[in-house]
Amino acid sequence: MRDGITRRIVSLWMPRLASDRVLRAWPDEGPFALTLNQKNTNRISCLNAPAERQGLYRGMPLSDARAFCPELNSRPGDPAADWRFLMGLRRWLTRYCPWVGVEGRDGLVLDVTGSTHLWGGEAAMLADLRQRFAGAGLSVQIGLGDTRGAAWALAHHGEGVAHPQQPLAALSPLPVAALRLEEEVVTALQRLGLRTIGDLAAAARAPLARRFGPGLLMRLDQALGAQPEEIAPLQEPPHYGVRLSLPEPIGLLDDLMAGIERLLVRLCQKLDRQEAGARMLCLTLRRVDQSDRRIELRLARPLRDAARILPLFARAMGDVDAGFGIDQLRLEARQVEPLPVEQVNHVASDRQDRLDDLISRIGTGIGLENIQRILPADSHIPERSFIIAPAAYSRAEDGWSHSPPRPLMLFPPEFISAKGARPPRKFRWRRVQFTTLRVTGPERIAPEWWLDDENWRSGLRDYWRVETRQGRRLWLFHTPQDPGWYVQGEFA
Incomplete structure (x- = not known):
């Protein structure tokens, strides 16, 4: 009862x-x-x-x-x-x-x-x-x-x-x-x-x-x-969408941007209450002839700052055909991610914000997935010591922690004619004769036995840093099991 x-x-x-x-x-x-x-x-x-x-x-x-x-x-x-x-x-x-x-x-x-x-x-x-x-x-x-x-x-x-x-x-x-x-x-x-x-x-x-x-x-x-x-x-679940109906149709870019700003302020207030940030926004412009024009904005990072998001709409709005006028604007956050409040350093935060906004502006034209960065990977194998990831969905790391350092330029191993377990005093590489001035090493790297890598089936490699009289600083390695010398990288 x-x-x-x-x-x-x-x-x-x-x-x-x-x-x-x-x-x-x-x-x-x-x-x-x-x-x-x-x-x-x-x-x-x-x-x-x-x-x-x-x-x-x-x-x-x-x-x-x-x-x-x-x-x-x-x-x-x-x-x-x-x-x-x-x-x-x-x-x-x-x-x-x-x-x-x-x-x-x-x-x-x-x-x-x-x-x-x-x-x-x-x-x-x-x-x-x-x-x-x-x-x-x-x-x-x-x-x-x-x-x-x-x-x-x-x-x-x-x-x-x-x-x-x-x-x-x-x-x-x-x-x-x-x-x-x-x-x-x-x-x-x-x-x-x-x-x-x-x-x-x-x-x-x-x-x-x-x-x-x-x-x-x-x-x-x-x-x-x-x-x-x-x-x-x-x-x-919370609905992250706002709408603005106009008493009279508008068509000027300044009027449209002013309407978008009002919608962004209201939407960001909703996001702020939920400690969330928008990763993808969809703006729908309804014209008086009942046709719609949709504009999608994908962001490199979750955002709920109207002042930062508004300029990102300006480029897309320049190509909008208002026809006989637009009488309704609807803004919706299609993809939302948690964005809790955190204490940040003002200088570092401002630098990161500018980078994220740049990625968002470029990604609007060519796609966020096409903007990529190189990130370190947990592997001693040179070819596996890095990964390529979309910049919008990854964070820049502090850098590689390898000791000794790795070369700036890495390429597939290139054979050179030499004998012995130590770097040769003279060798020819890419049709150029080199004379060894100073060597550092060796650094022995073993293959990762749990991975079947065809390039590492020859077994161990002994890597040397070789400085030449010609000014080139090369990364050479020797394969003890199947004796041979190769060049795989060049230091700055």
């Missing part, structure tokens, strides 16, 4: 949510299953009704399933996409009531207290739910009761309706597993002869509490309404 009104809870269980989601896009009338890799084995994670009729079940290895059912079609599962689909269903179900919660990965729960009359009563609302789910190609089992536990039990074990203030009458024939108990507890109760909720409710409570603890009786009381169990609706 709540304020004299009997609570009514609806539980929706979608046992084939994942497979139904995929089959909506790729219909298949035959046996179909989704698989996930578990312990190096592809196992069935969800399957449709025809596959179940063939004797297949969840957790079954895919190889065994194909042996039982050669006509089985399968696809890799995507739990993240299944969760997004469930969240979309949760938001859609707010048309029936404002309180919608989640039950695991395949269920939803609605508190429809006081809202069923808007649909012509409980029976009409449940009929509408079943019709809409069937029309969407989703299988669903529905339970309705005074409590969350009763609704869950009816949805998972019988699909029925418990009359107001009479939960035990509907729950009595259901198995004790309908109380959301662990498998060990269910097995122990069945050995005691307590197989249904009615048997459990009629048994003495004190011995049950001593043997199974308070959890068993709490689940029973929650289902029968003696213990409260709230429904916590998920909080809607």
